[in-house]
Amino acid sequence: MIPIAKPQLDEAEVQAVSDVLRSGMIAQGQRVTDFEQAFAEYTGVDYAIAVNSGTAALHAGLLAHDIGPGDEVVTSPFSFVATANSILFTGAKPVFSDIDYDTFNLNPEMVAEKITDRTKAIMPVHLYGHPADMKAYEEIANDNGLALIEDACQAHGATFNGKKAGSFGTGAFSFYPTKNMTTSEGGMITTNDDEVAKKAKMVRDHGSRQRYLHEMLGYNLRMTDICAAIGLVQLEKLESYTSKRQHNAQLLTNGLQNIEGVICPTVRQGYGHVFHQYTIRIQNRDELASFLKEKGIGTGIHYPIPIHMQPYYQELGYTDKLPVAEELSEEVLSLPVHPQVLGEEINFIIDSLKEWSGTR
Missing domain, CATH: 3.90.1150.10 (Aspartate Aminotransferase, domain 1)
Structure with missing residues (x-):
């Protein structure tokens, strides 16, 4: 059988995981920090925040933009259900717009028609690894004062006019085993916005910036060092x-x-x-x-x-x-x-x- 997907792992990943297990630091340690820095540099952003799934990256990215009940987010109906579910998790409403025949991505002209006074963000999906029309979405977001959240879960390294997916707004990536690179399970938020980065880090760690001091409602969305070690090797490949x-x-x-x-x-x-x-x-x-x-x-x-x-x-x-x-x-x-x-x-x-x- 020629499989539709097959994770590509070898002795380098095995050795990386073994090194972590022997170190005794297996969760939210130096490997996670190193992976965040490497992924930020690769994507061309100031900040990358590692989490435990692509769904978590979408959810935390939305929360970092203060999206919640009463808000609307325009997105694609033609994606994995996590795209829209992440919006529901915040209490906001997904608003679906139709797509292009050729790229399978959101049609920008139709998105503009879906914007109301409740719209807080646009979430284009870089489906199958083909980037969405980010010039159009930047213009729509800027003209309407909206957050731009990129569902880049299938688009590691994809580019629009030479600029990588996940670097136009707040990006969300998945490292599920079938993706273009994997950490076994995991995700990453990318951003150039200092405040978004701070909030995303708090969301993933029980609303905390300082141990046992909780400033907001947060979750346990942390990535393990085991996953990050695999990610560091995969990113090089x-x-x-x-x-x-x-x-x-x-x-x-x-x-x-x-x-x-x-x-x-x-x-x-x-x-x-x-x-x-x-x-x-x-x-x-x-x-x-x-x-x-x-x-x-x-x-x-x-x-x-x-x-x-x-x-x-x-x-x-x-x-x-x-x-x-x-x-x-x-x-x-x-x-x-x-x-x-x-x-x-x-x-x-x-x-x-x-x-x-x-x-x-």
């Missing part, structure tokens, strides 16, 4: 991982772009796509997924149900009609693109899609 993903993506596009019915991913000029997923659009998606499974090729559907149509959100009263997100949810299929996919496996994937197309 990230650029090579990204190059391999981009190489594999180009091979897939070269081989698939002329197959009838297959719509390959778009990469807009000036956007550095890091291909967390290589996601095609195709009719009869479920039939193709079953065919590829029989061939030993893993696939993924990201995402089969838009967030506003999820049962819980229906219970909350969401009745939005977002036709692009709803249409694409029935067409998207992700193919293996991760660094461990071999050239001959890419060719096998391409040949298998050609075979399927020829039987239609």
